[in-house]
Amino acid sequence: MTGNAFYKEFDLEPLPGGNRPSDYRTPFQIDRDRIIHSAAFRKLQSKTQVYLSGEYDFYRTRLTHSIEVAQIGRSICAFLNGSSEQLNSEFHIDSDLVEACCLSHDLGHPPFGHGGERTLHRLFSNIGGFEGNAQTLRLITDTLYHSGGRRSGMSPTRAFLDGVLKYKATHSEKGSPRNHFIYDFQKAYRDFAHEGASGSQCGESLNQLTSLECQIMDWADDTAYCLNDLVDGVRAGFLTIERLERWAAREGLDAVTEPLFTALIDEIRKDKLEAIFGAKIGLFIKACRLAPRDNALVVQSNRYAFALKVDGEVKQLAGFYKRVALDLIFRSAPLQQMDFKGDRILEEIFQAIAECYINTSGQRSRILPEQPAAWMQEAEGNRSEQQLVARDYLASLSDGQAMRIHKRLYDPEYASIIDLD
Numbered sequence: 001m002t003g004n005a006f007y008k009e010f011d012l013e014p015l016p017g018g019n020r021p022s023d024y025r026t027p028f029q030i031d032r033d034r035i036i037h038s039a040a041f042r043k044l045q046s047k048t049q050v051y052l053s054g055e056y057d058f059y060r061t062r063l064t065h066s067i068e069v070a071q072i073g074r075s076i077c078a079f080l081n082g083s084s085e086q087l088n089s090e091f092h093i094d095s096d097l098v099e100a101c102c103l104s105h106d107l108g109h110p111p112f113g114h115g116g117e118r119t120l121h122r123l124f125s126n127i128g129g130f131e132g133n134a135q136t137l138r139l140i141t142d143t144l145y146h147s148g149g150r151r152s153g154m155s156p157t158r159a160f161l162d163g164v165l166k167y168k169a170t171h172s173e174k175g176s177p178r179n180h181f182i183y184d185f186q187k188a189y190r191d192f193a194h195e196g197a198s199g200s201q202c203g204e205s206l207n208q209l210t211s212l213e214c215q216i217m218d219w220a221d222d223t224a225y226c227l228n229d230l231v232d233g234v235r236a237g238f239l240t241i242e243r244l245e246r247w248a249a250r251e252g253l254d255a256v257t258e259p260l261f262t263a264l265i266d267e268i269r270k271d272k273l274e275a276i277f278g279a280k281i282g283l284f285i286k287a288c289r290l291a292p293r294d295n296a297l298v299v300q301s302n303r304y305a306f307a308l309k310v311d312g313e314v315k316q317l318a319g320f321y322k323r324v325a326l327d328l329i330f331r332s333a334p335l336q337q338m339d340f341k342g343d344r345i346l347e348e349i350f351q352a353i354a355e356c357y358i359n360t361s362g363q364r365s366r367i368l369p370e371q372p373a374a375w376m377q378e379a380e381g382n383r384s385e386q387q388l389v390a391r392d393y394l395a396s397l398s399d400g401q402a403m404r405i406h407k408r409l410y411d412p413e414y415a416s417i418i419d420l421d
Contacts, residue, residue, distance in 0.1 A: 005091045006302050011159040015141060015192060018155020031160040032100035038154075040107050040139055041066075046398035047106075048113035048342075060232055062106050065224060070102035073220040075285050080216075084290045086306065093212065101163035101217040108135025110395040111402045112342025119343045121179070123350050124391045127384050128171045134182040135395050136164055141189055143392060149374060159303060162193040163213040168206035180207060196300060209295060215308040216288075223284040226321040227277045230264075233329045234273055241265055247328055260320045287314035345406045346394055352409050353393075358386045367409065368393065 012027045014020050020030060035041055044063035060068075077095040081087050109132040110116040120130035140161065141153040168190050171181045182190065190206075210218070233239040248261050267276050290306040297304035329335060356364045357376045366373055372393045379385035397405070407414035 003090055004094065006087075007094065007159065008301060010195075010300050011157065011303065013158050014155045015153065015158070015161060015189070016155075018153060020155050026094075026096060027157045028094050028097035028100060028160065031154070031156055032096050032103065034144075034154045035100055035103050035107070035140075038107075038144055040144060040396070041103065043396070043398050044106060044109075046400050047109060047111055048116075048338075048399055060228060062109060065228070066103050066106055068224045068228065069105060069217070069220045070099045072223050072281060072285065073098040073102040073216055075281075076216050076220060076288055079285050080288060080290060086290055086292075091302075093216070097159055097163060098213050098216050098220075100160050101213050102220055104136055104140065104164050105166070105217055105221055106132065106136070107139050108132050108137070108395065110135075110346070111397050111399045112339070112346065115339030115342050116346060117179075119346045120391060120394060123347060123394075124387060127387050127391070128183050129181075130391060130395065131167070131171075131179055131181055131183070133164070133166050133180075134186060137161075137182060137186055137189060138392070140164065141186075146371060149371065158193060158195075159211070159213065159301070161189060162211045162303070163217065165190065165193060166210060166214055166218060168193075168209060173206070194297060209297070209304075211301075211303040212290075212306050212308060213303060219284075219288065219308060219310060222318055222322075223281060226318045226325065227280055227284070229325045229329065230321055231273050231277050233325060234268060238329045238332055238334075239268070239324070241268055243328060244268075244324070247324075251327075256316060257320055260317060264324070284310075284314055284318070287311035342399075342402075345402050348410060349402065349406055350390060350394060353390050358383060358390070 014027070020027070025033065041063075044066055045061055047062040074095045077093045077098050081092040081095075087093065110120055110130070112119070117130060117132050122129075124130050139153070140156050143151040144154050145152045165182070167180045167182060169181055170184045170187055170190075172184050173181075194209075230239060244261070244265060253261055267273060270276065287310050289309050289311075291309045293305060293307040295304055352367055356367050357373075368376060372389060375389045376386055379389055394402075
């Protein structure tokens with residue numbers, strides 16, 4: 001990190017136990033490159049963002065969404081580095097680090113979008129449930145690489161590991177919430193990220209203690225999905241002027257949301273949504289600024305010396321777009337039907353795995369691929385460990401993989417044995 005005093009040795013220190021090259025790249029470029037070249041990242045091309053993967057070629061998937069988030073994240077860095085009085089050429093936010101965080105932010109999400117996440121949380125409630133961000137952390141620290149029958153993480157730098165920690169309270173500390181937690185066994189990674197300061201934090205307050213890069217990633221994510229999901233919603237026919245007008249009459253708009261609604265209707269009528277909403281990305285980026293911050297980690301890292309602040313009017317606009325998307329897209333009958341189908345597919349695959357490996361004294365059928373089956377056998381007699389193997393396996397599946405596996409297990413007319421999964 002020559003020439004950038006923003007980051008200290010504390011930020012660059014890698015998680016112990018892995019190997020990192022010493023070459024022409026910075027530590028944060030290595031973090032980013034390892035994500036880009038991972039199988040878990042490639043699988044995002046076949047995981048649902050809003051619409052079922054493969055439904056139409058032009059809809060966004062988790063992969064295209066992640067790429068868009070990364071581009072927005074880098075642009076926020078460029079804007080802040082060029083406009084903030086606190087930053088300069090020798091003291092600035094590293095855009096490679098932010099890009100790595102953005103590319104990774106959905107890495108742990110399961111098939112079938114947030115519906116799949118809810119399903120896995122229910123199926124694995126007895127071992128701490130499931131959380132997409134916690135699963136991302138598990139990948140980068142424990143399971144990203146498979147070699148010689150063993151799994152390992154990518155030995156991330158402290159700053160990168162901390163940058164993907166959007167939530168930091170453990171499942172037990174929050175009292176079994178539906179979401180927004182890390183797994184109990186991941187507390188050691190939080191302690192590594194907060195070395196020397198985590199003892200002064202506890203419970204709910206941990207989820208407010210996020211690094212500057214994590215905050216940039218979070219706003220880049222908000223920007224991408226609240227704008228781009230609306231564009232996809234119009235193209236898919238979920239957001240028509242007629243449906244929006246019925247929704248507005250039913251909901252009753254106030255003085256804040258009425259002009260936002262009127263503007264959205266006008267923008268749809270112009271039939272230039274891609275260009276109009278593309279320009280809004282720039283608006284969302286330029287709404288960012290830095291504010292000084294004080295907390296237990298400021299002494300350790302400049303990543304905690306500043307907070308990201310966003311203009312209030314732009315945050316209101318983002319909130320309005322999220323509300324429209326939630327009510328008219330995510331809660332629509334077709335998407336709810338897909339959620340129902342995804343829930344059924346994941347539950348029935350898990351039931352088959354449990355019947356063949358977990359709820360039996362001897363293996364009944366070899367329905368898992370070779371490596372997960374070997375890990376399941378190694379954990380034989382330890383029900384919790386076997387369920388952890390099952391959770392990792394189900395979370396790793398793409399939409400297409402899950403549907404093909406379900407067909408092989410339950411559809412008597414589906415007999416393909418030549419698929420790679």
